[in-house]
Amino acid sequence: MSDVTIKDIARMAGVSHTTVSRALNDSPLINPETKERIKSIAGSLNYTPNYNAKSLVLDRSYNLGLFFTTLHQGTSSGFLYAALRGVNEVIKDGYNLIVRGIDDYTSFHHVNRKSFDGIIVMSQSAADQPFIEYAAQRAIPLIVLNRQIEMDGVWNLVPDDQSGAYRMTEYLLQCGHRRIAIIEGKPGFKSSHARKEGYLDALRSAGIEPEDELCMRGEYDFESGYQAMVRILELKDRPSAVFCSSDDMALGAVKAAAERGVRVPDDISVAGFDDTLYSAFITPALTTVRRPIEEMSRAGAEKLVAFIEKKHVEDHKRMFRTELVIRDSVKPISEGD
Amino acid sequence: MSDVTIKDIARMAGVSHTTVSRALNDSPLINPETKERIKSIAGSLNYTPNYNAKSLVLDRSYNLGLFFTTLHQGTSSGFLYAALRGVNEVIKDGYNLIVRGIDDYTSFHHVNRKSFDGIIVMSQSAADQPFIEYAAQRAIPLIVLNRQIEMDGVWNLVPDDQSGAYRMTEYLLQCGHRRIAIIEGKPGFKSSHARKEGYLDALRSAGIEPEDELCMRGEYDFESGYQAMVRILELKDRPSAVFCSSDDMALGAVKAAAERGVRVPDDISVAGFDDTLYSAFITPALTTVRRPIEEMSRAGAEKLVAFIEKKHVEDHKRMFRTELVIRDSVKPISEGD
DNA sequence: TCATGTTGTGCACACGTTAACAATCATCAG
DNA sequence: CTGATGATTGTTAACGTGTGCACAACATGA
Incomplete structure (x- = not known):
């Protein structure tokens, strides 16, 4: 079914797979007519690139990580939901969002630059520190939300x-x-x-x-x-x-x-x-x-994606406005009390 | 940093990269002493396999998908949380869990067997049907939770x-x-x-x-x-x-x-x-x-992983026990009323 | 006419891993 | 001593894609 490769397309179009690759990536080197022809063949064959092969040669995973301190002890569902929504709103079709609790890892073996184009840590505790340092040391683009942190090269978005x-x-x-x-x-x-x-x-x-x-x-x-x-x-x-x-x-x-x-x-x-x-x-x-969890998450994801896609990103720290939630545990006192 | 490959290890150990590959994968073909030596070198070099390369040759992505009908209109945070917890508890270190709302996709282009070893759909509405059929047609191991469905080769776990x-x-x-x-x-x-x-x-x-x-x-x-x-x-x-x-x-x-x-x-x-x-x-x-969202999710993830790892899996449908939640909208009536 | 671009295309290799097959060597039965 | 067997290891190709370089065709300018 979906096992059509650029070589198949090349054969059909009577060109080399190189030309197909370039055509599908909109290289300016290719004759516009050839390009159109190749694209239409690809379309009719329902071609989907093999992202594993792309990843291998381009050294990109198309994966973004969203990590929580924990997913099973204490993280509230509202917190998780807000963070996930915020990030999810921003990331494009081209990325996969991988969600995990840091304490689910028995080792950080799977956390490396080949597997993650970037990582968002929604940090709720200092227990995350080893993970953050590990990721930073592996030179993975990294953004830490919610908890203030002092590290060079690591973005940090925190509530005010x-x-x-x-x-x-x-x-x-x-x-x-x-x-x-x-x-x-x-x-x-x-x-x-x-x-x-x-x-x-x-x-x-x-x-x-x-x-x-x-x-x-x-x-x-x-x-x-x-x-x-x-x-x-x-x-x-x-x-x-x-x-x-x-x-x-x-x-x-x-x-x-x-x-x-x-x-x-x-x-x-x-x-x-x-x-x-x-x-x-x-x-x-x-x-x-x-x-403002959702807002922070959105901003963090935007920043991370922008960085990965090489657009320049400037400031490394930012504060987000917090909000008063008035319920029942505070009561006005009358003058006479 | 983390760019050490099996060839580097091979050079250090004075063997071929094939031997290294086999040693690290615990092949019985390799002399136990050699194996130990290679493993210790790999350990000291802090070697991490390139999963993209593995994926390419093994035709496995190490990705599992957890898909919701929607992440931004109507899905409750408790529902999301329960599902995520259930799945997350089960999947091993070796898998990435990709979370997404089906309605986030503008096209299903990225949904294919090369990118997902298996997919869990937490279905809340019949609007998911095209997605489910798409995935099924692409021969991706698939399990649909929560909403009853009639399709061959698709597992279905629903509340009773x-x-x-x-x-x-x-x-x-x-x-x-x-x-x-x-x-x-x-x-x-x-x-x-x-x-x-x-x-x-x-x-x-x-x-x-x-x-x-x-x-x-x-x-x-x-x-x-x-x-x-x-x-x-x-x-x-x-x-x-x-x-x-x-x-x-x-x-x-x-x-x-x-x-x-x-x-x-x-x-x-x-x-x-x-x-x-x-x-x-x-x-x-x-x-x-x-x-019983969390229980269903756990069972679904277990089933999916078991299938992917070739252990035989039998029944294709299962019901889960529901639970009474007593609040305030029902009142006992006294005899005289 | 010839040197010099310009434009479009292909060849060959690279990425890091696994695996079919070949090769080596020691051991053992006859 | 010889051929066969089994245990280890190596050679080579493959997975699907992108890219540096060479090359062909064709135009340009002197």
Whole structure:
């Protein structure tokens, strides 16, 4: 059936396979009439090039990789969907999109330049670092989304955590909160720093001097959020709102409060960050900050394809605007409270 | 960097490249000592085979395709996620999983046996038919999930609609409903028939003779559900519950009821089928039947890989158990009502 | 007339791998 | 000692495509 090759076409057209190859690739060397004739024969034979052979000689795979930190533990379906949609919208017919969880690989043996024209890593954790370095070292065009990273030659598109945190804090202030605690992210992480800076900026803009007492260490995970909230609730002068640097920690915070008979949001407001899927389902539904996953993915894929196809690409870093998602876990406080 | 080939290894080991190829592929022809020596050289050089070259000569692509009806209009993220997880769990390191929406293709040019060792179609609509036929005609190992299909040489794994409908009806009966209407699916569709049969069986098992008056035609879509519900509400002896053969129709039915001041579930109970994503979010949250997407995907991928690797595979059709999802749109009725 | 393009085409090889067949060598039966 | 057998390894071609170079035909300009 589909086993017709350029040699078959060559025989029919009475030319060499070289001419056929050139004609089908629109080489300017070929006589326009010959070219048309060859193309019409190819069309009528329903010719499809053998991409494996092309790949071999052209040193291109026509494969793009979209890698997630994990596909089976923790990645939310909404996150996956948004990323896949974003990338898929952009890539042309000529590419295959290969989707995989990094933790599915027992070795990175199959990850090399011959197999991937380019790779998009939707990074959710520092556990991806070895993979990213491996790919970078193999000189595969690489773009890392979502998680901030410092590597030369690797593009990096991340959500603007700082302004997200700024606007969330601003929102809490608008709701009348004056004493607002923060539970910080993992120490040393860029995102932790950015989110805290946004928080601090917003407070200062409102003329409120941040208090060290209200800044709690966290690790981005459920447990650390729980622990931090316990400490917050023990403060003599308890804050009326807590900004958590991740939804996971917010979940822990809500649990700690509930266990101590402190109601969210009636007694204390809790805000998160990330808008993970469950955020909408828990009680109370979490007020949080959404990261623009689909937009980032689209931009990342565009950039990657443009680079592969040799168009020049300039800037290596970019921030994407985050968005406030207002649900039920933050409550305005009336003046008299 | 990674450009070491078997010829390089051959030179270092003082053998021919053929010997290297055989050694690395564990051919029994090679002296065990030589084999070990070659393997260790390959390891130390960090050798990775060029899969494009392998593909060319072995006529295998190492690619599996996972195709959805669409990725950007209607496919729910949960559905996508479940399917992807199921397939991904099964496929080995040696395969690439290519994910795509069928409606993303402007032509099926890139779909051929040289580019795909096998294809899994997660079919949500009859619109996939041309794609499925195209792939089948190209002799690509093919498995169609979720939608029943009648084609030789094409595996087909579908949810057990009949028993799902049976158990839903049974549940309605347990809730005290005696007069239960059904809105049927598209005439001529296997699934419509199966769902109706399940409904009829359950009624008869409970000693209730089905009434023609309570069987309404539908088309699986919102509008037909609306129309059918209108007719149901006009019946002199109105049923206390309506089993809709799809969530879309259930949605239409709820709307028709609401517009006429009939409350769901207080005045009438409504059940759906499919567990589409929105089913949980609408008011009232829909009691429905979930299809075992992840399980089906896993089984499908296993079957496909087994076939590609020449192990014999027997049965070509299989049903998967569906699951009742109880939410708020069905209410038990007390004896006195 | 002859040197010098210009235009279109083919030859031969390359890409990295596998595999049919040939070759070598040791071993063994007679 | 000799031919046969079996175990290893090498030679060579093949998979389908793209490309550097040579070449033919034909036009151009002096």
